[in-house]
Amino acid sequence: MAMQDLIIEYIKDEYLEEDDEVGLDTPLISSGIVDSFSMVSLKTFLENKYGISIPDEKAAPEAFDTVRKIIDLVHEFNPDAE
Amino acid sequence: MNTDKSGTNIGSYEERVKNFTWDAVSQELGFEDGAPRNIGWCCTDRICEQGLGGKTALIWESTQGEERKYTFDQMRLYSNAFAKLLQELGVKDGERVAIYLDRVPSLYFSLLGILKLGAIAVPMFSAFGEEALQVRLANCDAVACITSPRLARKLRKARPGLPALKRVIVVDADDESKLKGDEMAYSVEDAPPVEVFPVFPATEETPSLLHYTSGTTGQPKGALHVHGSILSQYITTKWVMDLKPDDVYWCTADPGWVTGISYGVIGPWSLGATQLVLEVGFIPARWYSAIEKHRVSVWYSAPTAIRLLMREGEEIVKQYDLSSLRHLCSVGEPLNPEAVIWSEKVYGLPFHDTWWQTETGAIMITNYPGMEVRPGSMGKPFPGTTAAVLDDRFEPITEPNKPGKLALKPPWASMFREYWGNRTIYESKFKNGWYITGDRARIDEDGYYWFEGRDDDVINTGGHLVAPFEVESALLEHEAVAESAAIGTPDKVNMEVVKAYVALKSGFEPTKDLELSIMNFVRKRLSPLAMPQYIEFMDKLPKTRSGKIMRRVLRAMDRGEPIGDISTLEDE
Numbered sequence: 001m002a003m004q005d006l007i008i009e010y011i012k013d014e015y016l017e018e019d020d021e022v023g024l025d026t027p028l029i030s031s032g033i034v035d036s037f038s039m040v041s042l043k044t045f046l047e048n049k050y051g052i053s054i055p056d057e058k059a060a061p062e063a064f065d066t067v068r069k070i071i072d073l074v075h076e077f078n079p080d081a082e
Numbered sequence: 083m084n085t086d087k088s089g090t091n092i093g094s095y096e097e098r099v100k101n102f103t104w105d106a107v108s109q110e111l112g113f114e115d116g117a118p119r120n121i122g123w124c125c126t127d128r129i130c131e132q133g134l135g136g137k138t139a140l141i142w143e144s145t146q147g148e149e150r151k152y153t154f155d156q157m158r159l160y161s162n163a164f165a166k167l168l169q170e171l172g173v174k175d176g177e178r179v180a181i182y183l184d185r186v187p188s189l190y191f192s193l194l195g196i197l198k199l200g201a202i203a204v205p206m207f208s209a210f211g212e213e214a215l216q217v218r219l220a221n222c223d224a225v226a227c228i229t230s231p232r233l234a235r236k237l238r239k240a241r242p243g244l245p246a247l248k249r250v251i252v253v254d255a256d257d258e259s260k261l262k263g264d265e266m267a268y269s270v271e272d273a274p275p276v277e278v279f280p281v282f283p284a285t286e287e288t289p290s291l292l293h294y295t296s297g298t299t300g301q302p303k304g305a306l307h308v309h310g311s312i313l314s315q316y317i318t319t320k321w322v323m324d325l326k327p328d329d330v331y332w333c334t335a336d337p338g339w340v341t342g343i344s345y346g347v348i349g350p351w352s353l354g355a356t357q358l359v360l361e362v363g364f365i366p367a368r369w370y371s372a373i374e375k376h377r378v379s380v381w382y383s384a385p386t387a388i389r390l391l392m393r394e395g396e397e398i399v400k401q402y403d404l405s406s407l408r409h410l411c412s413v414g415e416p417l418n419p420e421a422v423i424w425s426e427k428v429y430g431l432p433f434h435d436t437w438w439q440t441e442t443g444a445i446m447i448t449n450y451p452g453m454e455v456r457p458g459s460m461g462k463p464f465p466g467t468t469a470a471v472l473d474d475r476f477e478p479i480t481e482p483n484k485p486g487k488l489a490l491k492p493p494w495a496s497m498f499r500e501y502w503g504n505r506t507i508y509e510s511k512f513k514n515g516w517y518i519t520g521d522r523a524r525i526d527e528d529g530y531y532w533f534e535g536r537d538d539d540v541i542n543t544g545g546h547l548v549a550p551f552e553v554e555s556a557l558l559e560h561e562a563v564a565e566s567a568a569i570g571t572p573d574k575v576n577m578e579v580v581k582a583y584v585a586l587k588s589g590f591e592p593t594k595d596l597e598l599s600i601m602n603f604v605r606k607r608l609s610p611l612a613m614p615q616y617i618e619f620m621d622k623l624p625k626t627r628s629g630k631i632m633r634r635v636l637r638a639m640d641r642g643e644p645i646g647d648i649s650t651l652e653d654e
Contacts, residue, residue: 014602017235030365031145032184035209036390037544037610041601048594056574057393061365 003050003074003082007067010045024068029061039064046070052077090452092321095462102465104495107317111352120284121312122165122197125351126158127281134354141330141358141376142187152187154354157194160270162279164188164195164228167268171249173226175200175282178292180219180227181337182206182237185361188253189337191270192228193347197290197309200282204292204304207338208233213556213607214302216240218294219247222304222502231255234265286310286495292502293340295440296540296549304502305440311344312352314444314496318464319349322436323380324409324451332358332373333382339546340440341413344496345382349444366394370402377406384414386544388421388433389575396428404429409451411436414545415577416533419457435460437533439519440547441511443496447531460523460531467494469531471523476514479525485534488523489516539633541570543578548612550633553580556607557614560600562590565623567631571616571640582614583636585623592619 001009004024011022015034028034034042042064043054054077063073074081092098108114111124118124129135135155142150152160173179179196181203183189196203204224206215215236219227226249229237234252241247248264255267282288290311292304323345325331331350335341350357358376362368364387372378410425410433417435426432434449437460447469449461463469468491470478479486492512501508511518522534541548550568557566565585570578584600586592597617605613624635638645 014606017232020232027145030362030368032208032361032363035610036364037209037613037615038605040615041598041605041613044594044598044601048598060394061363062367065365 003071004067006049007046007070011042011067014041014045022067025066027065028067029065034064036061042070046074050074050078050081052081090450091324091326092450092452095450095453095465098321098465104313104466107313107495111312111316118281118283119286119288119309119312120198120200120281121290121309121348121352122161122194122199123281124312124316125194125348126154126161129154129351129354130158132354137354138356139351140187140190141356143358143360143362143372143376145362150187154351157191157351159275159277160187160191161194161198162276163270163273164192165198165279165281166195166276167251167270167273168195168199168201168226171226171251173199173201173249176202176289177226178202178204178222178224180204180206180224182208182210182215182227182229182233183253184208184230184233185337185359186230186254187359188228188270190347190359192251192253193337193343198279198281200284200288202289202292202306204294205338205343206294207336207609209611210236210338210609211606212236212239214552214609214612216243217301217552218304219244221294221301222292225249226251228253231257231260234261238262284309286313287499289499291343293343293440295340296547296552301552302549303504303507305340305443305498306500306502307443307496308499311443311496312348314494315344315349316352318445318448319345319353319355322434322445322448322450322464323349323382323411325350325353325355325380327354329355329379329408330358330377330406331355331380331382332360332376332378334360334369334384334387335382335413335545340443341382341545344444345413364390366391366398370398370404373404373407374402379406380409380411381407382411382413383433384545385412385417385421386414386576388412388417388425392421392424393575399428407431410434411448413438413445415542416460417458422455422457432457437461437531441498441517441519442490442494443498444494446490446494456530458532459526460533462529462531467491470516471525471531472514472516472518476516476518482527483524485522485524487537488519488521488531489513490519491515492517539569541568541578541580543570543573543580543611544576546611548580552608553582553604553612553614554631556604556612557582557584557600559607560603562586562596563600565631567623567633567636568614569633569637569640573615579615580612581616581618581640583618583620583623585620 139154140152223246250265291307294302333346412433436448471486553568554566564587567583571581573579624632
């Protein structure tokens with residue numbers, strides 16, 4: 001599964017209720033879908049899935065605010081991730 | 083540091099301590115002249131009677147940036163409408179009505195309406211999962227719940243365990259066809275205005291709010307508060323927040339917790355202040371932008387947020403005009419000296435730490451405007467408050483700087499009156515004529531209090547208390563977990579975060595995916611706050627011979643400290 005689809009599927013499964021939709025640019029943190037504490041589990045998911053380690057200073061709320069930004073963040077640490 | 087006392091509401095702290103009486107506060111609120119003691123009335127009708135009905139009470143900004151303003155007269159009408167609605171639905175005074183909403187305007191209208199009716203409001207944190215919600219609403223037999231379409235879906239999952247819950251009112255429901263069963267859509271802004279609602283004739287002992295908090299053992303406890311608490315909330319907001327008629331005040335706390343009610347509703351509105359509410363979560367740029375746009379002058383936030391703002395740095399601050407700020411306060415956990423010094427440098431103002439608890443209902447120990455702020459100190463007791471640090475025999479320690487149990491002498495106006503349905507635990511909080519706070523502190527030579535730590539196993543994360551027992555119980559519900567323990571591990575931003583120790587059932591291997599599965603399981607059952615941010619797998623957890631998990635040993639291991647006496651540890 002492509003990275004975009006995988007991340008969207010994870011977010012839908014873990015943070016949303018049944019019929020909520022999320023797209024590439026849906027605000028996640030600023031909308032409250034993912035709060036600062038839940039961000040830790042999202043970060044863990046990305047680290048596990050893409051074999052990366054995201055340092056705290058890069059794990060700012062803005063960097064996790066949309067799926068598009070999350071993909072950019074993953075690519076920063078693993079340019080080959082798909 | 084700012085030690086200018088001129089023009090502060092409190093003036094001389096020493097004089098206020100010397101002359102303080104609750105009767106004088108009661109007089110200010112008009113109670114001595116027969117004004118209703120109902121908090122809902124005091125925060126709306128009373129302000130309108132002062133000729134301030136047209137003043138903005140609430141500036142609300144949605145996540146998408148939509149802005150709405152509500153006057154005190156609108157607050158009065160909309161809270162009347164909620165009170166009437168609940169009355170027509172058969173809700174009686176003394177019954178519990180839960181509010182399970184994000185920070186939307188109807189949260190505030192409904193809260194004040196519940197109080198006007200004489201029912202007991204039970205605020206629920208909107209990030210609570212179904213189990214956390216169910217445990218609390220079942221404990222208090224809530225008869226009604228006001229919620230939103232998004233949160234109604236979580237409530238539905240909890241509802242089978244809530245036989246007393248007869249009414250679910252869904253606000254902001256754009257599509258009523260998505261409601262289920264007996265859920266009822268309601269839009270107060272579209273409902274006919276209710277000009278007059280006969281408010282419940284509350285006395286100072288009439289129950290008002292039930293705030294759930296976590297203890298060291300057992301399930302969360304509902305701290306019951308009364309309408310008389312407004313005396314404390316009014317006078318502390320006046321003297322500590324220093325609110326003036328032209329201020330725009332912003333309390334960043336969520337109204338699902340006590341701060342968001344005592345200082346996000348009751349305190350500021352009983353003073354007729356204009357306050358800002360942002361629906362958005364913590365996004366530094368949005369926060370700074372809101373301060374600039376709405377000219378926020380008094381800001382009450384939390385150390386976790388301040389430390390996150392520190393992490394964002396100073397450059398972002400320079401992009402905004404924050405010159406409207408004139409007084410900053412903080413609550414939730416001890417404010418580290420670096421944060422006080424940083425705010426002085428970056429905002430030109432120090433954050434004033436305030437200390438209090440769900441049980442105290444209002445600020446008890448604090449740094450006052452105009453008083454020297456000693457970075458890292460909790461400050462001094464509020465006038466009318468007797469605080470002390472007690473030894474193990476529950477006697478006051480007179481020697482300066484010797485740590486002990488932080489205690490308060492009851493009663494005070496906003497003191498909790500019971501833990502809902504749990505008299506035994508309530509009584510256990512009082513020893514030798516003192517209320518024992520569960521915190522440890524010391525008092526320096528000049529009477530400043532300094533936080534030393536918790537006196538029990540409760541985890542303070544991001545300013546919220548999490549009960550290890552609740553986390554451990556949820557962990558045990560995970561299919562892979564055989565044994566569990568939860569402790570607080572130090573964290574730079576949140577003071578502590580939850581760390582779990584887990585022994586797995588046979589057939590399960592400790593993998594990273596299992597770790598994530600356990601984290602998410604607890605998050606969804608309880609709340610993101612309660613989710614372990616670290617999980618350590620062990621073959622077997624340290625237990626006493628009677629089978630009790632020794633959290634003390636795990637905490638020492640986590641912090642690299644000596645493990646201490648392990649003579650009661652079970653044999654290998």
